[in-house]
Amino acid sequence: MADPVFDTERDSPEPVAPPSRESARALLRRGQFRTIYLAASVSELGDALQYIALMWFALEKAGPLGVVAVRLADSLPAFFFGLHGGLAADRWSRKRLMISADAARAVILIPVGVAGLTGTLPIWGLVAAAFLLEAANSYFIPAYGATVPAVVEKQNSQAAMALLSSTTQALSIGGWALAAGLLTFMPVSVFFGVNAATFALSGLILLRLREPKRAPLEDGSVHVREGISALMPRRALFTAVVVFAVAMTITTGSWIAGIPTISRDSLHEGASGFSLLMIGFAVGSIAVGAFLTRVHVQRKARASVLAWALYLPAYGLIAIAGSLPLAIVGSFFSGLGESSSWVLLNSAAQEEIPDAVLGRVLGVISLVHRGAHATGLLFVSPLFAIFSARPIFLVAALVLPVLAVVSAAITTRVAATAALP
Numbered sequence: 001m002a003d004p005v006f007d008t009e010r011d012s013p014e015p016v017a018p019p020s021r022e023s024a025r026a027l028l029r030r031g032q033f034r035t036i037y038l039a040a041s042v043s044e045l046g047d048a049l050q051y052i053a054l055m056w057f058a059l060e061k062a063g064p065l066g067v068v069a070v071r072l073a074d075s076l077p078a079f080f081f082g083l084h085g086g087l088a089a090d091r092w093s094r095k096r097l098m099i100s101a102d103a104a105r106a107v108i109l110i111p112v113g114v115a116g117l118t119g120t121l122p123i124w125g126l127v128a129a130a131f132l133l134e135a136a137n138s139y140f141i142p143a144y145g146a147t148v149p150a151v152v153e154k155q156n157s158q159a160a161m162a163l164l165s166s167t168t169q170a171l172s173i174g175g176w177a178l179a180a181g182l183l184t185f186m187p188v189s190v191f192f193g194v195n196a197a198t199f200a201l202s203g204l205i206l207l208r209l210r211e212p213k214r215a216p217l218e219d220g221s222v223h224v225r226e227g228i229s230a231l232m233p234r235r236a237l238f239t240a241v242v243v244f245a246v247a248m249t250i251t252t253g254s255w256i257a258g259i260p261t262i263s264r265d266s267l268h269e270g271a272s273g274f275s276l277l278m279i280g281f282a283v284g285s286i287a288v289g290a291f292l293t294r295v296h297v298q299r300k301a302r303a304s305v306l307a308w309a310l311y312l313p314a315y316g317l318i319a320i321a322g323s324l325p326l327a328i329v330g331s332f333f334s335g336l337g338e339s340s341s342w343v344l345l346n347s348a349a350q351e352e353i354p355d356a357v358l359g360r361v362l363g364v365i366s367l368v369h370r371g372a373h374a375t376g377l378l379f380v381s382p383l384f385a386i387f388s389a390r391p392i393f394l395v396a397a398l399v400l401p402v403l404a405v406v407s408a409a410i411t412t413r414v415a416a417t418a419a420l421p
Contacts, residue, residue, distance in 0.1 A: 021155050024163045024293040032151040033160065035209045036144070037167070039202040043102065044168040046198025048175020049182075050109075053191035054130065057116065061123040069123070071256060072377055073130040078370035081138035083224050086363015090356065091222045094143035095211045101140035102203035108132050109196035116189025138366065145362040149350040150212035157350035158300065159293045161343045166289025169282045169339070176275065214355060227360025230353055236301035236411045237352055240345050241365060243407045247308045247400055248372030251338060253380020254315065254396050256373075259331075261389045267324050280328040284335020292343055300348035302411060307344065308404040310337035315397035319390045337400075342369070 027033050054074075058066040088097055112129045115121035148164075149157045179191065231238050263273040297303045310333050317330030345365060353361045383392055 021159065021296060022152075024159050027152055027156060027160055027163065030152065032210060032212075033148075035205060036147065036151065037164065039098075039102075039205040040144070040164055041167055041171055042198050042205065043195075043202040044171045045175050045178075046195035048172045049179050049191040050195040051172075052176065052179040053116070053188045054126065056188050057121065057126055058123065061121075061126065066123050066126075068377060068381075069127050070130050072374055073127045074134050075370055075372075075374035075377065077131055077134040077138050078367045079374070081135050082367030082371065083360070083363050085138040085140075085366065086142040086227060086360040087222055087224055088139055089142040089146050089359025089363065090227075093211060094147050094359070095206060095209050097139050097143040098147070099203045099206050101136045101143075102199045102206065104136040105133055106196045106199040106203070108136070109192050109199070113189055113192035113196060116192055117187065121189070134370065138363075138370070141366045142359045142362040145346060145350065145366075146355070146359045147209075147212065149358070150214075150355065154351045158296060158343065158347040161347045161350070162289045162292035165339055165343050166286045166293070169285040169289065169335070173279055173282050173286075176278070222357075222360070224360060224363075227357045227364060230357045231361050231364065234301075234352055236299070236305075237345075237348055239407055239411045240301040240304045240341075240348065241368060243305045243308065243403060244341060244345055244365070245368035245372055247311075247341070247403060248338075248369060249375040250380060250396050250400060251311065251315075251334070251376070252373050253376025253378075253383075254392060255334070256377060257381035257384040258389045258393060259318075261384055262318060262321075262327065262393070266389065267321065267327060269324050273324050273327075276324065276328055277331045280331030281335040281338075284332040284337075285339035286335075287332075288336045288340045289343065292340065297344060300344040300351070302408050304341045304344035304348060305408045305411070306404050307337050307341040309401040310334075310340070311400040312397050315393045315400070319393035319397060 028037065054070060055067060058070040062069065108129055112121065112125065115125060148160050152160045182190075231241065259277055260274050263269045263277060267273050269276075314330050314333035314337055317333065318327050321327035321330060346362070349361050349365060350358065380392075
């Protein structure tokens with residue numbers, strides 16, 4: 001009899017040995033995975049440069065409100081296109097979706113770069129570009145996430161996603177450092193053009209990808225509700241998605257508005273301190289990615305929920321920090337918590353969800369991930385205009401572990417009840 005929670009057979013006559021798992025180094029020797037890895041790495045380096053340009057232009061054109069407008073425009077498309085992006089990944093060729101998304105993002109950035117160089121780039125143009133770029137990203141991410149287990153096998157999904165996560169974070173640090181050097185002799189708007197080129201190159205690299213074989217659709221149609229139906233019975237995974245949405249809203253809203261405030265008002269470090277706090281987060285992400293490429297986690301969904309407990313030392317240290325080094329340690333723990341939750345949640349879905357509906361489930365995860373940036377900006381960030389930063393970080397440091405532990409306990413009890421004969 002099948003277990004509705006874990007989708008496994010009870011009372012199996014003979015235990016089946018699990019498929020062997022490969023190391024990250026072995027995965028990189030696979031040509032198909034290496035293609036995806038190179039494409040993601042190239043575009044991530046361009047994204048790191050573009051982030052600097054996007055924030056700088058927004059600040060120059062419209063001040064802090066301009067930055068908020070651009071960040072909202074960079075988050076809202078998840079609500080409009082996230083679910084459809086997942087549906088498209090199950091309906092159409094995932095390879096073509098990724099290449100088309102890369103091509104669209106390259107085309108969008110070309111006029112932005114030209115307008116920036118000629119001094120004619122308005123704030124509304126920057127907002128529109130941010131919205132369109134993220135709209136294209138909403139189609140790329142589910143197709144990309146659903147392709148990974150198809151080229152590495154499901155049992156290797158955790159190692160593959162951890163490797164991709166740690167690499168992209170390392171490239172972000174490299175991109176920020178490169179930006180600092182390049183800005184000494186070139187205008188920041190050049191970065192838009194550079195990112196357009198990286199998207200074009202990513203698309204060209206993906207042309208080498210062989211389309212993984214997929215079972216034909218039974219009736220030739222797909223619906224979003226089928227993805228939701230696949231997610232709902234898997235209680236631990238469903239809970240992890242809900243917790244991820246709530247926790248990301250709290251953490252991103254606190255981080256976006258609070259970290260610059262802490263750096264300026266409490267630590268008196270200014271922009272340089274803010275940069276070091278960002279790097280601390282990235283280093284934490286790299287560290288947990290490297291760890292998860294080597295250590296296999298059995299119950300990924302529950303571990304994804306419990307990872308948010310790391311925000312007790314993360315935001316707790318930031319709340320009480322009287323010096324920059326202590327705040328950097330807190331940022332490091334932030335990177336550990338968020339990245340481990342993200343990697344484990346995605347790899348849990350890649351392992352548990354059938355390929356036919358995987359794109360739609362990953363579309364839901366993409367929606368809550370990117371959409372939480374918007375909800376965080378709308379519901380949490382405004383609190384920093386009313387209260388000082390330290391108490392908000394302290395409250396978040398207490399709420400997130402409670403959310404993690406209570407949610408994990410509930411899913412464990414539900415799973416134990418469902419497993420009873």
